[in-house]
Amino acid sequence: MAETLRSRVTRAMAGGVHALLDRIEDHAPEAMMEQALRELDQVVDEVRHELGTVTANRHLAQQRHAELNRQHDTLKAQIDTALGQGREDLARAAVGRQLDIETQLPLLEASLAELAQQEGEHRGYVDALLAKRREMEAALSQFRQSRASSAGTAAKPGSSAAQIEQRMAGATDAFDRIYERQTGLSGVARAGRLDDASKLQTLEDLVRQTQIDARLAQLKQSGADGQA
Template sequence: MADSLGVRVGRIISASAHALIDQVEGALPDAVMQQTLREIDAAIDEVRTELGKAIASRHLASKRLTEQSSRHEDLSEQVEIALGQGREDLAKAAIESQLDIEAQVPVLESTVADTASRERELEGYVAALQAKRREMEDGFQSLLAARKYAAEKVGAAPLGGNGPGVARRIDDATTAFNRVMAREGGSGVGRVDRGLDSRLAELDRLSRQNRVEERLATLRAKVAKD
């Protein structure tokens, strides 16, 4: 799952708005744009699902590690008490429990580290996909504007108008888009478009804005220092 998700994200990030339009024979750019954005939104949703699983796994492993470490300390105290009372049998039992804990701790620590690394990877996927979505949308809009201008210059109806045969052209665009995405390992339009939660989208926007402001402040300070 991890590998296939990474491959899919890589395919989306590598895509080009203009190249996609060029590969889809006779397609309406606007139809292709909407389908491509839905594909990216679906990928973001899928990555976020995996991110939630990684966060939950790390939380459980961290909690178990804390519990085991605390138990190990308690057993150390109990060993001293048992020895002080001449109960070597109880001390041995406590030490055996400590050894069992010590065997588990490295695995728990590795799980915490691995899931934390996976979280960072998935968070990077989300950020990259969101950036790609903005890039694709901007690219499509620029392409639409250019084609509309070119059509008007030659006196033709702009692409995406309401003339006869538009519904058929949209169907053709959908079919061609699915064919291209299938060749590239994508899923096409058949996916369920659950979209982005409005609050999460707003949080993403604020986070991005904050990063921009932080970087700007750093550059300002550097310029002022020079």
Template sequence: MSETLSYRVGRLVSGGFHAMLDKAEDLAPMLAFNENLRELDKAIDEVRGELGKVVAQKHLASKKLNDENTRHESLNDSIMTAVNVGRDDLAQVGIAEQMDIEARIPVLENTIADCTDKEKELEGFIIALQAKRREISLAIEQYQQTVATSGANGQTVGASSLDKIAQRADKASNAFDRTMSRQTGMAHNTNGNGNAQSLKELEELSRNNRIAERLAQLKMK
């Protein structure tokens, strides 16, 4: 979820009825209250949209992980067949592909884990926003009842009455103090000097040695 949306969720959930009353001083009260409800609804829709993207990404990563594991298993038989008929060249190709798969699997597993965490976080945001909407709706009803009662008695709504309404509305959200953003990603350093080619050759040599070692182990079985 974007930083802006995360910030807005925190502001909406931690915001209280007092703030709405202050805003209502310059506007028609019900217009201000309804504007707040619309903003909550919009935030809920946006979080749901982000949740849908995360669920889709998790599904794709899970499917890819399953495909990779299946491919890795199927290569075992192909590699052993190549070894048995003396086609070490084909066995090496299969081993190389297995090693590539083994390098991708942890990345996919991390992606799935990250998506699971983000999914829970977004679901929590939706629950919090929906709870805040119920809170505000109840406070508005109480405000309307207070206005109606005061009007019937020929009185105006007093500050003490509004304060009581606001205090009840704010009570459930005072503990909302969690951090809404977190940093993700990995630092990646590149070497642009003359050692880059040597390092590339070293990696290739190391990879070929690992392939040869695995091939030797298969032949010993």
């Protein structure tokens, strides 16, 4: 979208109030108010489209998360087999892959949490916009009724506009509450680095080998305990 979702929805929520009030005095007020409803429908369609994209991305992330967990379980069984056959080289490779998976899983879980938050936020947008549409339709209906009965009654200047503005303001406040409840801060501060890149790589390799050795030793001990 050309502008942020937040600003697009906010403009539709707040701007429609003034548009309705102004168009009541236009040459063709009913046609103009119907156009305002159509414009709001366009915003709803845009938000629903983005909601569908977020939902699809969350579904894909869930599938990837499940697949990595399955791979991790399969590797565990393969490691047991390799150690039982005395093939520590194969077990070492499988343990390395397990560690890689264990590194990826927290990142996927963080992505899933973020997508779930976005999905809830977008659903909140849709609910708020549809609530506002109902308010606008009610206002249009009241306007039509007032025109139909205007020949026999004296209208009170400004009363209908005040009622419309009050009801629309309520819908805007509801949107803001939904947005603030659904939106949270993300990201963490990062600082510090090693000046020597080769030393950093060596350190990472050392840590990885230590993790592999520790995992193998644990698995060997578990196997020995099981045979005792």
